[in-house]
């Protein structure tokens with residue numbers, strides 16, 4: 001049994017938790033009220049120590065991969081995989097039809113636009129698409145609260161345009177920050193609290209009643225898990241929370257992103273560990289590609305070619321998608337596809353190309369057996385819906401379909417071929433610097449060269465460059481890719497970008513390029529670029 005604190009009592013502020021960020025308005029004060037802080041304190045008290053051990057275990061595993069060991073299926077959990085009987089809990093009605101899911105950052109206008117977009121689901125992203133300034137994170141919670149009570153409205157100060165929620169909004173799913181991130185504006189016992197617990201805890205605290213009033217539970221997308229132990233940790237957080245607030249087991253429902261290479265070898269175990277709360281898994285393809293590079297960074301036989309040559313038709317990615325579908329459908333869970341990063345263009349020729357790319361991607365996913373997919377922009381919702389409608393033929397999902405094949409470790413790890421050239425390096429430099437520059441200004445998702453770029457996609461550019469430098473790969477024209485060459489190209493590109501950006505707009509260029517140079521040339525590969533960037537955020 002847990003020691004419960006009654007949430008209806010008016011707690012005084014728990015001394016173990018200290019808010020150091022400003023409570024900048026009445027809404028911010030109400031989000032961080034004493035009862036909410038008491039709950040955060042209970043979560044930290046019970047779960048932050050375990051979280052530190054899980055993060056230490058990630059490092060330990062990575063050290064073995066760095067010595068040349070390859071990820072593989074676990075022998076100690078074979079009985080979970082071999083037992084054909086168990087299934088995940090029944091999926092609630094509100095989460096059965098997920099043909100189209102729009103994702104987006106947490107600012108007020110975007111939240112309203114996404115909820116009104118006609119998609120089945122809106123995955124509101126506190127992770128890849130958000131730069132976690134204190135103001136962004138607190139405002140994000142205010143927006144979530146108002147979205148769930150249905151009272152959300154907004155007037156754009158630039159255009160005067162008025163926004164309000166439609167009567168049939170998408171179902172809201174909250175994506176908290178990953179386990180690796182901390183929130184430096186809330187201290188638990190004097191140290192920054194786990195960001196995942198802050199986002200999860202505040203979202204649950206402020207929304208479980210309004211969601212219950214709509215006849216729905218509280219839904220989460222969980223990012224960047226690496227093992228069944230991490231899944232079991234989340235399951236305990238859910239059990240604890242449901243007991244703390246005296247709500248039914250299964251009030252919380254989660255969809256887990258399979259977006260790390262270690263996790264693809266433990267999908268059944270993750271479903272099993274979370275079987276009371278999990279409803280599905282999602283192919284978070286961008287972080288997955290990043291994780292492939294990161295996990296295998298020392299393996300010279302698996303260096304990835306240029307980022308732009310890595311599409312879902314690569315054998316290792318095709319196998320990942322199909323194995324995820326096979327695993328989910330066998331266990332009664334949904335298998336959601338990933339994000340095509342193409343975004344609409346005002347140029348008709350470019351728009352025709354984008355449309356074709358998105359159609360190809362969504363067709364591939366529907367044919368593989370996914371139950372639904374992600375889009376990055378409201379204008380792509382109907383395109384994705386038409387394709388899934390066509391393939392699902394009137395049904396809301398295709399859980400009955402189980403792809404054939406063994407999708408073993410050989411194919412999941414199969415090396416990829418493709419170009420390694422100067423234009424690829426230069427593009428990676430530009431994307432990484434432009435993205436980090438925006439992030440340092442509090443913007444977590446930006447359109448760059450017709451693609452949506454967020455923390456996951458920018459990581460691929462950063463990791464591509466680090467890996468090529470570490471191994472001094474030979475470019476296709478025969479030149480070794482050295483630090484000197486990189487420095488010269490980085491300086492040229494930054495000069496160019498500054499010139500075309502105009503005065504004042506890109507205030508953080510120098511900071512971003514200095515950080516990027518260090519991240520790319522350091523002998524130690526930083527686990528996530530957002531960790532050193534966060535230290536510079538405010």
Ligand SMILES: CC(=O)SCCNC(=O)CCNC(=O)[C@H](O)C(C)(C)COP(=O)(O)OP(=O)(O)OC[C@H]1O[C@@H](n2cnc3c(N)ncnc32)[C@H](O)[C@@H]1OP(=O)(O)O
Nearest residue numbers: 103104110113114128129286339376377445446447452456
């Ligand atoms: C790898 C992953 O993790 S994927 C998941 C995380 N990433 C994301 O969620 C990315 C989501 N997409 C976006 O953030 C945006 O589409 C961007 C930043 C790429 C482009 O945004 P913009 O430059 O504003 O695009 P654009 O000018 O075409 O927008 C047109 C309208 O659509 C809205 N819009 C665009 N994308 C979205 C979105 N994802 N959600 C809600 N509204 C959106 C804009 O707010 C704008 O609204 P307005 O006409 O009322 O002003």
Ligand SMILES: O=CC(=O)O
Nearest residue numbers: 284285286287456
């Ligand atoms: O979160 C999604 C991804 O592709 O990364």
Ligand SMILES: [Mg+2]
Nearest residue numbers: 128284287456
């Ligand atoms: Mg991701």
